[in-house]
Amino acid sequence: MLVSEPPSTSCEATERQYAAIPVRIRDGHLQVMLITSRETRRWVVPKGWPEKKLNARGVAANEAFEEAGLIGTIHKKPLGTFHYFKVMPSGKRLPCAVDAYLFEVERELEDWPEKHQRERRWVSPSQAALMVAEGGLVSILLSLASMAVDEEG
Template identity: 55%
Template sequence: MKKGRRVQLAALPFRLVDGQLQILLITSRETRRWVIPKGWPERRVPPHVQAAREAHEEAGLIGRIATEPVGQYRYLKRLDDGSLRPCQVDVFLFDVTEELDDWPERHEREKRWMTPQEAAQAVVEGSLSELILAIARIHAGSAPPAGDEPQPPLVVATVH
């Protein structure tokens, strides 16, 4: 990793309701912007497992997560000292199978299910918005996956 560039891992929570794709967004703790669950990598934890942990800690979600990122986006992360640092976020699809009533950050965030179009409008990061809309097009069958490659496999992630 180059000095100055940071990488985070994120889960993009989704579900199907009556065949319609829905995306779950949460608010960030400080600015209250709509975001997806994300966090820093941890030593000896596979990236997809860490992304699933973030979905559990930040949104109380359990489900199946892709083993490979579906895409990535970039944003400027405000650090504790107030400085801004470019950050890349690797995004893993997260098929939500259960929502918990109690989770670590439930008093710090709001969460909301949205249509892909609502979610794309709610997030500030343009490349995340584009990624959400691309996934919606793939789900709707109006666009093939990038490079006609198979979608990353989903696995059941164990969260402790």
């Protein structure tokens, strides 16, 4: 569906992560949940590293629960892939490719594992695109915004 942005030419190796793009319909409008990262407090989507006991979709759904307190249904195919540099505690910048899955939120918990480490906010896909820093994630969010307009109009 989406063309992912090419990795930076300076990337020697790319690590893989999996993300959930949490969505809901409120008053007839599509909304996306963004959360803050723990270290830099940037607006991001829930994402994490591969885990031996979970497939890619399972990792994304698990991160939505741990980082944002969300329970829902994850789609089978990624909406797209975005790239960013994960800054490690050592200061090293690790190039990452993130497969992003649509996550339809069914329940939003009042308490969750990382509640005291993050802020969460529901916004329109267009507003979410303005809040995140990763270009490929912006593209994915804008594609959601255009799909929402197509369905409404």
